[in-house]
Amino acid sequence: MDSTELFARRKEAKDLSPTPRITALLDLKMQGLKLVAFDDDAWNQRALAWILIDLCKLFSNVGNYLQAQSNYGELLKLATYDDIIEGQQEHLAKIVDPFHEQVNALNQKSKNGHHDEAVNGFSSMLAANQLSPVHHETYGWAIYRLLKAKSGDYTSVQVRRWLKHYLDLKNDRPSMVHSQILNWTMKYAETDPELRTMDFLKIWDASNLSLEDVREGDIDGNPIPSLFTRLCRKLVADPHGVDVPYLLSTVDTQPGHWDETNEVRIIDELRQQVFWQILKAGNENRLGALWQLLDNYLAVYADYPASHWHSEVLQLAERFTKEQNAARFLPFFKRWKPEKLRDADWKEVTKQGDGGEFTIKPLAQKALKKASTVALAIVAAPGSLDWLVDLYTIAVEKLPFDDYLPRDRAKLLKHSGQPEAAQIAYRSLVLDLSDKYYVWKEFADLLGNNETEVQAGMLAKALRLEKNEDYLGEIHLLLATSLLQLNRSADAAHELKLYHKHRTAKGWNIESHYQELRKQVADVEIPDNHRPDYRLLINAADEYAYSSIPWTDMTVISRWKTDNGKEKLKLYASADLTVSVSSRRFQPLRKAKLGTVMEVKVHKGLSADGQRVVYRPLLIRTSNAECWSALPETYAIVDYINEKKKIVHAITQDNYQVFFPIKLLSGEVSAGQYLSGRLAVEHREENVEPEHPWGSETTTVRSYYNFFVPQLTTPEVAESAFSERLILVDSVNHKKHLFHFITETEVDGVVHFDRSDLRPVPGDHFLARGYEKANSRDNSVRFQLISTQPTEEKLTGKIKQLIDEVSVIHKNGKTFGFIDDVYVHGRVLSGAGIFDDCMASATAVKSKGKWSVISIESLESASPDQKA
Numbered sequence: 001m002d003s004t005e006l007f008a009r010r011k012e013a014k015d016l017s018p019t020p021r022i023t024a025l026l027d028l029k030m031q032g033l034k035l036v037a038f039d040d041d042a043w044n045q046r047a048l049a050w051i052l053i054d055l056c057k058l059f060s061n062v063g064n065y066l067q068a069q070s071n072y073g074e075l076l077k078l079a080t081y082d083d084i085i086e087g088q089q090e091h092l093a094k095i096v097d098p099f100h101e102q103v104n105a106l107n108q109k110s111k112n113g114h115h116d117e118a119v120n121g122f123s124s125m126l127a128a129n130q131l132s133p134v135h136h137e138t139y140g141w142a143i144y145r146l147l148k149a150k151s152g153d154y155t156s157v158q159v160r161r162w163l164k165h166y167l168d169l170k171n172d173r174p175s176m177v178h179s180q181i182l183n184w185t186m187k188y189a190e191t192d193p194e195l196r197t198m199d200f201l202k203i204w205d206a207s208n209l210s211l212e213d214v215r216e217g218d219i220d221g222n223p224i225p226s227l228f229t230r231l232c233r234k235l236v237a238d239p240h241g242v243d244v245p246y247l248l249s250t251v252d253t254q255p256g257h258w259d260e261t262n263e264v265r266i267i268d269e270l271r272q273q274v275f276w277q278i279l280k281a282g283n284e285n286r287l288g289a290l291w292q293l294l295d296n297y298l299a300v301y302a303d304y305p306a307s308h309w310h311s312e313v314l315q316l317a318e319r320f321t322k323e324q325n326a327a328r329f330l331p332f333f334k335r336w337k338p339e340k341l342r343d344a345d346w347k348e349v350t351k352q353g354d355g356g357e358f359t360i361k362p363l364a365q366k367a368l369k370k371a372s373t374v375a376l377a378i379v380a381a382p383g384s385l386d387w388l389v390d391l392y393t394i395a396v397e398k399l400p401f402d403d404y405l406p407r408d409r410a411k412l413l414k415h416s417g418q419p420e421a422a423q424i425a426y427r428s429l430v431l432d433l434s435d436k437y438y439v440w441k442e443f444a445d446l447l448g449n450n451e452t453e454v455q456a457g458m459l460a461k462a463l464r465l466e467k468n469e470d471y472l473g474e475i476h477l478l479l480a481t482s483l484l485q486l487n488r489s490a491d492a493a494h495e496l497k498l499y500h501k502h503r504t505a506k507g508w509n510i511e512s513h514y515q516e517l518r519k520q521v522a523d524v525e526i527p528d529n530h531r532p533d534y535r536l537l538i539n540a541a542d543e544y545a546y547s548s549i550p551w552t553d554m555t556v557i558s559r560w561k562t563d564n565g566k567e568k569l570k571l572y573a574s575a576d577l578t579v580s581v582s583s584r585r586f587q588p589l590r591k592a593k594l595g596t597v598m599e600v601k602v603h604k605g606l607s608a609d610g611q612r613v614v615y616r617p618l619l620i621r622t623s624n625a626e627c628w629s630a631l632p633e634t635y636a637i638v639d640y641i642n643e644k645k646k647i648v649h650a651i652t653q654d655n656y657q658v659f660f661p662i663k664l665l666s667g668e669v670s671a672g673q674y675l676s677g678r679l680a681v682e683h684r685e686e687n688v689e690p691e692h693p694w695g696s697e698t699t700t701v702r703s704y705y706n707f708f709v710p711q712l713t714t715p716e717v718a719e720s721a722f723s724e725r726l727i728l729v730d731s732v733n734h735k736k737h738l739f740h741f742i743t744e745t746e747v748d749g750v751v752h753f754d755r756s757d758l759r760p761v762p763g764d765h766f767l768a769r770g771y772e773k774a775n776s777r778d779n780s781v782r783f784q785l786i787s788t789q790p791t792e793e794k795l796t797g798k799i800k801q802l803i804d805e806v807s808v809i810h811k812n813g814k815t816f817g818f819i820d821d822v823y824v825h826g827r828v829l830s831g832a833g834i835f836d837d838c839m840a841s842a843t844a845v846k847s848k849g850k851w852s853v854i855s856i857e858s859l860e861s862a863s864p865d866q867k868a
Helices: 003-013 018-038 042-061 065-076 083-095 100-111 115-127 133-153 156-167 176-189 197-204 227-237 244-250 262-283 287-301 308-320 323-336 363-376 386-398 404-415 419-432 437-446 449-465 473-485 489-506 512-520 535-545 715-721 826-831
Strands: 217-219 222-224 349-353 356-360 551-561 567-574 577-582 597-606 613-622 633-642 647-652 657-661 674-688 698-713 724-733 738-742 748-752 765-775 780-790 799-811 814-819 822-824 838-847 850-858
Touching: 003 018, 003 042, 018 042, 042 065, 042 083, 065 083, 083 100, 083 133, 100 115, 100 133, 115 133, 133 156, 133 176, 156 176, 156 197, 176 197, 176 227, 197 227, 227 262, 244 262, 262 287, 262 308, 287 308, 287 323, 308 323, 308 363, 323 363, 363 386, 363 404, 386 404, 404 419, 404 437, 419 437, 419 535, 419 597, 437 449, 437 473, 449 473, 449 535, 473 489, 473 512, 489 512, 535 613, 551 577, 551 674, 567 597, 567 674, 577 597, 577 613, 633 698, 633 715, 647 698, 647 765, 657 698, 674 715, 715 780, 724 780, 724 838, 724 850, 738 838, 799 850, 814 826, 822 826, 822 838, 826 850
Parallel strands: 748 780, 822 850
Antiparallel strands: 217 222, 349 356, 551 567, 551 597, 567 577, 597 613, 633 647, 633 674, 647 657, 674 698, 724 738, 724 765, 738 748, 765 780, 799 814, 799 838, 814 822, 838 850
8 A cells, every 4th residue: 555545545534424434544544654664755654644634633523632632642753844734733733632622612702702701711721730832822812802802991910910921821922912912012001100111021022023023014005114113112212211232132123125234223213213202302392302312312322333313313413403502412413423424424315395306415514514613612622623623534535525624624623723734724725725715714814923924915815806895894804903913004994994885885783893903093094096915915825825835847838819808828837737827817927928937836636527637827937947948858850841831740759740830940941851849748638529410429638749949950969869679671672672671569661762771681680760650541650760770689579480391382373381380472482492392491570460481491402403
């Protein structure tokens, strides 16, 4: 008998009455036990398991619980690994119990609302040891229904006693009833101060939270808070507090995001609940409660990892600490631990409002601004603001286009007793913000009494940069103060006059400081046309601000007028350093001639959009150097002359093509003559039109070569400037009167006999001076010889000797061959008198990436016919 027959005979037994069926199944059971003992195949075990399941049910139905339990025990010994059979085992565990009918009856009473009768009955059975652990869950549901329906009829002590009855049960946990008991207790605890949720949770054991308990639910697409979320809400609201370490050590939230840890998930649930408490207190203007909540939050949650809700709490603190309470933000921010600012906190947030989209500044930026505002308004002990200065250093890197951040950092440095560091910061600021009046005013504020001239120059520069008098009132007063210290009372009176005139016209208050200064110039009379000359002061300020920037020699290489008539000049130092500037921006440029050498302080920075490197001239003065002397001297050879356009085309020693009007040279000029001059190489970004109508415009960088002050010179002077190369002659064409050569690079060359006295043979090497010339028709580049000399050097990587059998091929009227897989032209073969295969010695060269034989010689004796 096998498992198939056992299944079939079990099925046949279903039609029998109970007693014959039991007899038949007992017989099948014996057969099944023998079959499993012989072969414990999975199907044999399944067949036996279903026979045992039937016997358990039949014996239970007839009240023979002893036999039912015996067969149930045998069933548990089988290793069926079958989900359906395991489900039957759980069901059988209850019905093989002699008291299961009594349990079912009490359960039904509970469901029908007879709660007291049901739980009292279960309690009596438990006391009489009649309630098997498999029925404890049923008892637990009865207790839950009783508490849910009648808790209002019981005292707090009675409720807690029933909860203890439940917790003493041995039902499986986690489970639905276990979660429902916790859910009910949380709600009940809101009305019973004697029941502390945290204490109950520890007895209930938070490790019993199931996956469903920690995952958000959903009804019709609307999220439903999880049991764990509601638990956190209750614990945070409980005045007795939360045992956070306990939750972290017991609760497994099974985080759903790859970058979320269990710790962060738990802490963020708790932080979220505190956030709503803080928000409510702030909106209701309950400031006492608000400060207490913020302090408690820091005490409990500040040391845990960064998270979304930690940042949201900082957002509320920044929002609600305002006006007379703003000073609270600085200590809060420090205790909140700014190192826990996340990447998201440094980014702008776009939201949708009634008027459309609007942008909110990064949280980190807002927090820094409020913290520095508070810090600058209080007395700071040495070192007490270092943490904030360090945070500003990070902020400047993360938000490089925010002018306020580096300025606030510099102010903090000064306020915290670090004036030298503050000055260094402002020296850096004026490099990128040299056109902002407020930066110069703030820089001036840093200076001491022994730098009055520089201070006055910075204030004067601020006045020059800003034309709106609404912003300049304080600057006028500060400048007047400095001018009086410099004994320039007339200029000080002028500044005070401007201040008073504008404030009076606007109807604004006059500062008391004005009245004090006015007394000092009361006897000073100034004409209406008085115009102070602050140029020397401003120069002193510039020299001071830019003292760390070196002077760079730059040459005026062009001067032109823009479409709106403004004159501009181009200053050149190198191919990577060129600036264009208005001729009126710096006094020395106004009458500067082409070639004039200027000493310039240049700052390398970024464009306004942060996409390009730009150079800004900060200071310019005329150099004593001769005109054009800052440009490198270079030599060139005239390639040809465009007679129609009167333009000379030349190639420099560095292989650059240059063009200039022939009128710049004195005397006759012709191709092949040598020139000296000054070279400027420029790289310009230019837009390139698309090749096709549907293409898009692109940007490319093109190089331009300018040859200034050209002069004719002699070969003796110029030739040595041109590069020297080792060349190898690889072929000679006597018919065309020329020879071809190669160089170490892929650049080669051709020399016609009428332009050279050389008559080389293939394989000859020379040291040659010359230049590279591009052919626009085929984009090829050839090396043009100027002079040559014999040499023993060899282009070892371009030439090799071969000794092997040459294979001669005659095909389609053509003859060619191969030696050691290297091609041999028919002309080379015939020149060597080789017409058939033979051993040969050959010389091969590599040109354009390919090897070819340039000469060959047979190593075999000539035949009698060949001798004849």
